[in-house]
Amino acid sequence: MPDTPEQDPYFDCLPVNKQPSIRVLAMPADTNSAGDIFGGWLMSQIDIAGSILGHRVTNGRVVTVAVNDFQFIKPVYVGDLVSIFTDVNRIGNTSLEVAIVAYAERKRKVEECTRVASARFTYVALDKHRKPRQIERD
Numbered sequence: 733m734p735d736t737p738e739q740d741p742y743f744d745c746l747p748v749n750k751q752p753s754i755r756v757l758a759m760p761a762d763t764n765s766a767g768d769i770f771g772g773w774l775m776s777q778i779d780i781a782g783s784i785l786g787h788r789v790t791n792g793r794v795v796t797v798a799v800n801d802f803q804f805i806k807p808v809y810v811g812d813l814v815s816i817f818t819d820v821n822r823i824g825n826t827s828l829e830v831a832i833v834a835y836a837e838r839k840r841k842v843e844e845c846t847r848v849a850s851a852r853f854t855y856v857a858l859d860k861h862r863k864p865r866q867i868e869r870d
């Protein structure tokens with residue numbers, strides 16, 4: 733995925749023909765002391781979205797082992813509808829790296845959408861003993 737608006741004319745546009753892993757409304761309870769949405773809340777939503785793809789791809793339980801990259805691009809505000817999209821970057825023996833992009837549709841301005849964060853998370857597939865599990869390939 734291109735990383736800047738210069739590289740990608742659709743940088744701030746919701747992807748078309750693609751479903752988000754999750755879509756969630758930013759609520760007042762998720763704010764920091766300044767009244768904006770807390771960065772940790774967005775990180776946690778991004779982790780959840782990535783793990784959903786990890787679970788699908790590995791057909792079972794996954795755990796987050798690393799945050800390889802995380803960029804907060806724009807703030808999230810109360811009332812924003814946050815949509816998080818995921819793609820597999822790489823599949824290893826027991827791990828996979830997921831590319832994740834979050835967009836916010838601003839409150840009462842559904843036509844205004846902006847990219848708020850991008851990240852790469854690594855998940856490890858676990859077996860019932862909590863040990864790394866081989867990922868089956870098609």
Ligand SMILES: CC(C)(COP(=O)(O)OP(=O)(O)OC[C@H]1O[C@@H](n2cnc3c(N)ncnc32)[C@H](O)[C@@H]1OP(=O)(O)O)[C@@H](O)C(=O)NCCC(=O)NCCS
Nearest residue numbers: 795796797798823824825826827828854856858862863864
């Ligand atoms: C995930 C966990 C089971 C891996 O155990 P481990 O003994 O380190 O396993 P391995 O060394 O065999 O590594 C497993 C895979 O993870 C990858 N990996 C391990 N650490 C990594 C890191 N820091 N970054 C990227 N990949 C990593 C390895 O490369 C390997 O991938 P591969 O099999 O595709 O080649 C263990 O580290 C763990 O339980 N961590 C805590 C996870 C957790 O609680 N997450 C939530 C935090 S709130």
